[in-house]
Amino acid sequence: MAGRLALVGLVALLLQLTVISPITVAGARPDVVLLFAIVVSMETDPERGAVAGFALGLAFDLLLDTPAGLTALTLTLVGWGVGTAKDAVLRSSRVISLALVAVASMAGTLLYAGLAVVFGVTIEAGDLPAIVGLVAVVNALLSQPLRWVVRRSLGPERRSPSRDRSVFRP
């Protein structure tokens, strides 16, 4: 299971490097590495979401010029946060799932920018709205196909239990 999930993560990373990164809209680039962490959290639990986020984030960090560990830290927190939010308050619904992906993508991007500034990277504040908006929209659009792939890679026994009754869990 972990091997198959790692393979999906590796493919997501290669897609980011070769297909996604060259695409720019208003100077912003989509981020499917962040999406992978969010989707794994949604399909499993906070712990595995954080681990998946950390692993792929660290791999991405080693290819970037920004301080190594920054993406790993961001995706760890995003993975755990999404998994916790989903377990605590959400029921399964396509609209809620898309909204969760979009909000988590925005939060993850802003968290990364904030941490980057703390660690000495200069961020143009004026560029943030375009970056946050693009990442949220693209991740929401790509979330359903990636969720399907992640679900298949996990196998039936390792997925999180379905939640389709109450919005607030007891």
Added chain:
Amino acid sequence: MPRSRRFGRSRFTLILLVLASLTVLTLDYRDSGPVQGARNALGTVLSPFRSVGEWVATPFQNGWEGITGYDDLKDENTDLRRQLDEVRGDEVEADALTKENEELRRLNDLPVTADIPRTTAEITSGPLTSFDTTLEIDKGSGDGIKVGMAVITEAGLVGRIHRVQGGRARVQLITDPDFPGVGVRLVESGDVGLARGSSRGRLRVEEGITATTPVERGEDLVTSGLERSNYPAGIPVGTVIDVQPTEDQVEQALNVEPAADLDAVRFVIVLLCDENCG
């Protein structure tokens, strides 16, 4: 497993992972061996996969650029043809002056950029995220490339080598706000200043140009090559697009358009000298 115990275990995992991330950040900040080794190893392992991915993705990227940038390219093409006609007239004169300049520099035992060993490299990828501003080239440590070396095109200065990862290296552009700066000289007045990266793909000179120096919009800047610089003297840096007095009114601040087209660069030249190139 009860929910509270599972939640406690997940929080313990979270703390471990956060601590691990902070450890990596600290190691990288201190530029320690393990992180650099891991960078090189991962870069080498992923290199063939990336090459295949790039080969597959190129037609799609070209299609995307064709859809989104056709009108801009058409306008740019017209503008470039007009510029080319102007440049052709200046080329012969510039070649003659360059040769004369080199001869005079050699006679005076001054370094000549043309004498510096160099290697040509291809840009293999642009920035990887919205917060990344570096370009990747297909040459690395095996080609003699080291951190800090100047990267140029025929048009002018592009940046410096920021990181070497096995057979690849990443170039920090001169317009990056975190670029450490480059010594520049105004061609007309000879005043020397320090140019740093600025917003919107431009440079800004805020130190060294006195308030009394006459500076015109359109004036060119070249590297000064002073004080053990990694950048040899005389490399075009950019053109002044506007001039304002600094807050203390003692000096002038210049906004500068880079001489090299950093958005469309495909091939670059790395000057293989990492200190005292000036």
